[in-house]
Amino acid sequence: MNAWLKLQHLGLTEGGTRIIDDASLSFAARRTVVLGPNGAGKSTLLRLIHGLLRPSAGELRWQRAMTQAMVFQRPVMLRTTALANVIYGLGLKGHAAKECEQRGRQALARVGLESLARRPARLLSGGEQQRVALARAWALEPELLILDEPTASLDPASSREVERIIGDIAASGARILMTTHNLGQARRIAEQIVFIDRGCIVEQTPVEQFFTMPRTEAAQRFLKDEIP
Numbered sequence: 001m002n003a004w005l006k007l008q009h010l011g012l013t014e015g016g017t018r019i020i021d022d023a024s025l026s027f028a029a030r031r032t033v034v035l036g037p038n039g040a041g042k043s044t045l046l047r048l049i050h051g052l053l054r055p056s057a058g059e060l061r062w063q064r065a066m067t068q069a070m071v072f073q074r075p076v077m078l079r080t081t082a083l084a085n086v087i088y089g090l091g092l093k094g095h096a097a098k099e100c101e102q103r104g105r106q107a108l109a110r111v112g113l114e115s116l117a118r119r120p121a122r123l124l125s126g127g128e129q130q131r132v133a134l135a136r137a138w139a140l141e142p143e144l145l146i147l148d149e150p151t152a153s154l155d156p157a158s159s160r161e162v163e164r165i166i167g168d169i170a171a172s173g174a175r176i177l178m179t180t181h182n183l184g185q186a187r188r189i190a191e192q193i194v195f196i197d198r199g200c201i202v203e204q205t206p207v208e209q210f211f212t213m214p215r216t217e218a219a220q221r222f223l224k225d226e227i228p
Protein backbone atom coordinates (compact mmCIF):
# COMPACT_ATOMS: atom_id res chain seq x y z
CA MET A 1 0.00 0.00 0.00
CA ASN A 2 1.17 3.47 -0.84
CA ALA A 3 1.76 5.78 2.08
CA TRP A 4 -0.10 9.08 1.74
CA LEU A 5 1.87 10.52 4.64
CA LYS A 6 5.23 9.71 6.16
CA LEU A 7 6.50 11.09 9.42
CA GLN A 8 10.24 11.13 9.52
CA HIS A 9 11.90 11.52 12.90
CA LEU A 10 9.18 13.95 13.92
CA GLY A 11 9.72 15.65 17.25
CA LEU A 12 8.10 18.35 19.32
CA THR A 13 9.76 19.87 22.36
CA GLU A 14 8.03 22.47 24.54
CA GLY A 15 9.80 24.13 27.44
CA GLY A 16 12.48 21.46 27.49
CA THR A 17 9.97 18.60 27.55
CA ARG A 18 9.87 16.21 24.64
CA ILE A 19 6.20 15.75 23.82
CA ILE A 20 6.71 13.83 20.58
CA ASP A 21 9.96 11.94 20.40
CA ASP A 22 11.49 10.84 17.10
CA ALA A 23 8.24 9.62 15.54
CA SER A 24 8.68 7.78 12.25
CA LEU A 25 5.53 6.35 10.74
CA SER A 26 3.88 5.66 7.39
CA PHE A 27 0.17 6.20 6.93
CA ALA A 28 -1.22 3.99 4.19
CA ALA A 29 -4.53 2.84 5.70
CA ARG A 30 -7.69 4.81 5.03
CA ARG A 31 -8.82 4.71 8.67
CA THR A 32 -6.27 5.01 11.45
CA VAL A 33 -7.03 5.31 15.16
CA VAL A 34 -4.33 6.55 17.51
CA LEU A 35 -4.54 5.00 20.97
CA GLY A 36 -2.54 5.58 24.12
CA PRO A 37 -2.87 6.65 27.73
CA ASN A 38 -3.65 10.22 28.86
CA GLY A 39 -0.76 12.52 28.12
CA ALA A 40 0.81 10.13 25.59
CA GLY A 41 0.90 12.83 22.91
CA LYS A 42 -2.09 11.81 20.74
CA SER A 43 -3.62 15.28 20.44
CA THR A 44 -0.20 16.77 19.84
CA LEU A 45 0.49 14.28 17.04
CA LEU A 46 -2.83 15.10 15.36
CA ARG A 47 -2.20 18.83 15.69
CA LEU A 48 1.24 18.44 14.11
CA ILE A 49 -0.31 16.55 11.21
CA HIS A 50 -3.03 19.16 10.77
CA GLY A 51 -0.40 21.92 10.79
CA LEU A 52 -1.61 23.56 14.01
CA LEU A 53 1.80 22.97 15.57
CA ARG A 54 5.18 23.19 13.95
CA PRO A 55 7.56 20.28 14.59
CA SER A 56 10.81 21.11 16.33
CA ALA A 57 12.53 18.18 14.62
CA GLY A 58 12.02 15.95 11.61
CA GLU A 59 9.39 16.34 8.95
CA LEU A 60 6.04 15.38 7.50
CA ARG A 61 6.17 14.11 3.94
CA TRP A 62 2.89 14.21 2.11
CA GLN A 63 2.59 12.07 -1.00
CA ARG A 64 0.66 15.03 -2.42
CA ALA A 65 -1.16 18.05 -1.04
CA MET A 66 -4.35 16.96 0.68
CA THR A 67 -7.36 18.98 1.83
CA GLN A 68 -7.96 18.46 5.54
CA ALA A 69 -10.48 19.27 8.20
CA MET A 70 -10.23 18.71 11.96
CA VAL A 71 -12.90 18.10 14.60
CA PHE A 72 -12.18 18.47 18.31
CA GLN A 73 -13.61 17.02 21.50
CA ARG A 74 -15.42 20.26 22.32
CA PRO A 75 -16.87 21.86 19.22
CA VAL A 76 -16.06 25.52 18.75
CA MET A 77 -19.17 27.26 17.44
CA LEU A 78 -19.28 30.76 16.03
CA ARG A 79 -21.90 33.02 17.60
CA THR A 80 -24.36 32.56 14.75
CA THR A 81 -26.73 29.94 13.34
CA ALA A 82 -25.90 26.28 12.78
CA LEU A 83 -26.12 26.81 9.01
CA ALA A 84 -23.82 29.86 9.07
CA ASN A 85 -21.29 27.80 11.05
CA VAL A 86 -21.31 25.16 8.34
CA ILE A 87 -21.12 27.69 5.52
CA TYR A 88 -18.38 29.88 6.97
CA GLY A 89 -15.46 27.76 5.78
CA LEU A 90 -16.96 27.35 2.33
CA GLY A 91 -17.22 31.12 2.00
CA LEU A 92 -13.55 31.43 2.94
CA LYS A 93 -12.73 29.04 0.13
CA GLY A 94 -14.40 31.40 -2.29
CA HIS A 95 -17.57 29.49 -3.12
CA ALA A 96 -20.55 31.60 -4.25
CA ALA A 97 -23.19 32.38 -1.61
CA LYS A 98 -25.88 30.28 -3.25
CA GLU A 99 -23.64 27.24 -3.56
CA CYS A 100 -22.53 27.68 0.06
CA GLU A 101 -26.12 27.67 1.26
CA GLN A 102 -26.94 24.59 -0.79
CA ARG A 103 -23.88 22.67 0.36
CA GLY A 104 -24.39 23.79 3.94
CA ARG A 105 -27.97 22.57 3.99
CA GLN A 106 -26.97 19.29 2.39
CA ALA A 107 -24.24 18.78 5.00
CA LEU A 108 -26.67 19.50 7.84
CA ALA A 109 -29.15 17.05 6.32
CA ARG A 110 -26.46 14.36 6.20
CA VAL A 111 -25.96 14.69 9.95
CA GLY A 112 -29.72 14.80 10.56
CA LEU A 113 -29.87 18.45 11.62
CA GLU A 114 -31.59 20.15 8.70
CA SER A 115 -34.44 21.30 10.92
CA LEU A 116 -32.02 23.14 13.25
CA ALA A 117 -30.29 25.12 10.47
CA ARG A 118 -31.51 28.52 11.71
CA ARG A 119 -30.97 27.86 15.42
CA PRO A 120 -28.13 29.67 17.21
CA ALA A 121 -25.34 27.08 17.21
CA ARG A 122 -24.21 27.81 20.76
CA LEU A 123 -27.66 26.99 22.13
CA LEU A 124 -27.62 23.49 20.66
CA SER A 125 -26.84 20.51 22.88
CA GLY A 126 -23.28 19.17 23.00
CA GLY A 127 -24.20 16.25 20.76
CA GLU A 128 -25.94 18.52 18.26
CA GLN A 129 -22.99 20.91 18.23
CA GLN A 130 -20.66 18.02 17.51
CA ARG A 131 -22.85 17.03 14.57
CA VAL A 132 -22.71 20.64 13.31
CA ALA A 133 -18.92 20.45 13.61
CA LEU A 134 -18.95 17.24 11.56
CA ALA A 135 -21.26 18.83 8.97
CA ARG A 136 -18.91 21.81 8.80
CA ALA A 137 -15.95 19.53 8.22
CA TRP A 138 -17.82 17.34 5.74
CA ALA A 139 -19.03 20.34 3.70
CA LEU A 140 -15.39 21.07 2.89
CA GLU A 141 -15.16 17.61 1.30
CA PRO A 142 -11.81 16.94 2.94
CA GLU A 143 -9.55 14.18 1.68
CA LEU A 144 -8.39 13.74 5.26
CA LEU A 145 -10.60 14.19 8.31
CA ILE A 146 -8.79 14.38 11.64
CA LEU A 147 -10.84 13.89 14.81
CA ASP A 148 -9.52 14.29 18.35
CA GLU A 149 -11.77 12.39 20.76
CA PRO A 150 -14.91 13.45 18.92
CA THR A 151 -17.25 11.53 21.24
CA ALA A 152 -15.55 12.01 24.60
CA SER A 153 -18.17 14.44 25.91
CA LEU A 154 -21.19 12.63 24.48
CA ASP A 155 -23.68 10.12 25.87
CA PRO A 156 -23.75 6.62 24.33
CA ALA A 157 -26.58 7.38 21.87
CA SER A 158 -24.97 10.61 20.59
CA SER A 159 -21.67 8.78 20.47
CA ARG A 160 -23.08 6.10 18.20
CA GLU A 161 -24.67 8.74 16.01
CA VAL A 162 -21.35 10.55 15.64
CA GLU A 163 -19.69 7.22 14.92
CA ARG A 164 -22.24 6.54 12.16
CA ILE A 165 -21.51 9.96 10.65
CA ILE A 166 -17.77 9.31 10.74
CA GLY A 167 -18.45 6.02 8.92
CA ASP A 168 -20.49 7.90 6.29
CA ILE A 169 -17.74 10.49 5.83
CA ALA A 170 -15.22 7.66 5.39
CA ALA A 171 -17.55 5.97 2.88
CA SER A 172 -17.76 9.24 0.95
CA GLY A 173 -14.01 8.97 0.34
CA ALA A 174 -12.24 10.80 3.17
CA ARG A 175 -9.34 9.25 5.00
CA ILE A 176 -9.90 9.17 8.75
CA LEU A 177 -7.31 9.81 11.43
CA MET A 178 -8.67 9.94 14.95
CA THR A 179 -8.13 9.38 18.64
CA THR A 180 -10.55 7.93 21.13
CA HIS A 181 -10.53 6.37 24.57
CA ASN A 182 -13.45 4.19 23.54
CA LEU A 183 -11.82 0.93 22.50
CA GLY A 184 -15.02 -0.52 21.03
CA GLN A 185 -15.25 2.53 18.84
CA ALA A 186 -11.60 2.21 17.83
CA ARG A 187 -12.19 -1.39 16.85
CA ARG A 188 -15.28 -0.53 14.81
CA ILE A 189 -13.70 2.38 12.95
CA ALA A 190 -10.02 1.58 12.48
CA GLU A 191 -8.16 -0.38 9.88
CA GLN A 192 -4.86 0.36 11.59
CA ILE A 193 -4.07 1.21 15.19
CA VAL A 194 -1.15 3.44 16.07
CA PHE A 195 -0.29 3.02 19.74
CA ILE A 196 1.71 5.76 21.41
CA ASP A 197 3.07 6.04 24.91
CA ARG A 198 5.00 8.91 26.51
CA GLY A 199 5.57 10.63 23.18
CA CYS A 200 6.90 7.55 21.40
CA ILE A 201 5.27 5.53 18.65
CA VAL A 202 5.20 2.08 20.18
CA GLU A 203 3.46 0.11 17.47
CA GLN A 204 1.37 0.30 14.33
CA THR A 205 -0.76 -2.79 13.86
CA PRO A 206 -3.83 -3.89 11.85
CA VAL A 207 -6.84 -3.43 14.08
CA GLU A 208 -7.84 -7.04 14.77
CA GLN A 209 -4.29 -8.01 15.51
CA PHE A 210 -3.89 -5.09 17.89
CA PHE A 211 -6.86 -6.15 19.98
CA THR A 212 -6.14 -9.87 19.94
CA MET A 213 -2.33 -10.00 19.80
CA PRO A 214 -0.68 -6.63 20.43
CA ARG A 215 2.99 -6.87 19.63
CA THR A 216 4.38 -4.85 22.50
CA GLU A 217 4.18 -5.23 26.23
CA ALA A 218 3.14 -1.58 26.61
CA ALA A 219 0.09 -2.17 24.41
CA GLN A 220 -0.73 -5.41 26.24
CA ARG A 221 -0.67 -3.52 29.52
CA PHE A 222 -2.81 -0.72 28.10
CA LEU A 223 -5.44 -3.17 26.86
CA LYS A 224 -5.44 -5.12 30.10
CA ASP A 225 -6.02 -1.94 32.10
CA GLU A 226 -8.83 -0.76 29.85
CA ILE A 227 -10.79 -3.99 29.38
CA PRO A 228 -12.27 -5.42 32.59
Ligand SMILES: Nc1ncnc2c1ncn2[C@@H]1O[C@H](COP(=O)(O)OP(=O)(O)OP(=O)(O)O)[C@@H](O)[C@H]1O
Binds near residue numbers: 017038039040045
Ligand atom coordinates in the same frame (compact mmCIF):
# COMPACT_ATOMS: atom_id res chain seq x y z
N1 LIG B 1 2.34 23.49 24.90
C1 LIG B 1 2.74 22.55 25.78
N2 LIG B 1 3.75 22.81 26.65
C2 LIG B 1 4.17 21.88 27.52
N3 LIG B 1 3.63 20.65 27.61
C3 LIG B 1 2.63 20.33 26.79
C4 LIG B 1 2.13 21.26 25.82
N4 LIG B 1 1.14 20.65 25.12
C5 LIG B 1 1.03 19.42 25.64
N5 LIG B 1 1.93 19.22 26.63
C6 LIG B 1 2.13 17.96 27.37
O1 LIG B 1 2.43 16.95 26.43
C7 LIG B 1 1.87 15.72 26.82
C8 LIG B 1 1.00 15.16 25.71
O2 LIG B 1 -0.18 15.92 25.61
P1 LIG B 1 -1.37 15.51 24.64
O3 LIG B 1 -2.47 16.49 24.87
O4 LIG B 1 -0.88 15.39 23.25
O5 LIG B 1 -1.76 14.07 25.19
P2 LIG B 1 -2.95 13.10 24.80
O6 LIG B 1 -2.37 11.79 24.44
O7 LIG B 1 -3.82 13.77 23.80
O8 LIG B 1 -3.73 12.95 26.19
P3 LIG B 1 -5.31 12.79 26.50
O9 LIG B 1 -5.61 11.33 26.29
O10 LIG B 1 -5.41 13.15 27.94
O11 LIG B 1 -6.05 13.70 25.59
C9 LIG B 1 1.14 15.98 28.12
O12 LIG B 1 1.97 15.61 29.18
C10 LIG B 1 0.92 17.49 28.10
O13 LIG B 1 0.85 17.99 29.40
Ligand SMILES: [Mg+2]
Binds near residue numbers: 044148
Ligand atom coordinates in the same frame (compact mmCIF):
# COMPACT_ATOMS: atom_id res chain seq x y z
MG1 LIG C 1 -5.76 14.46 23.79
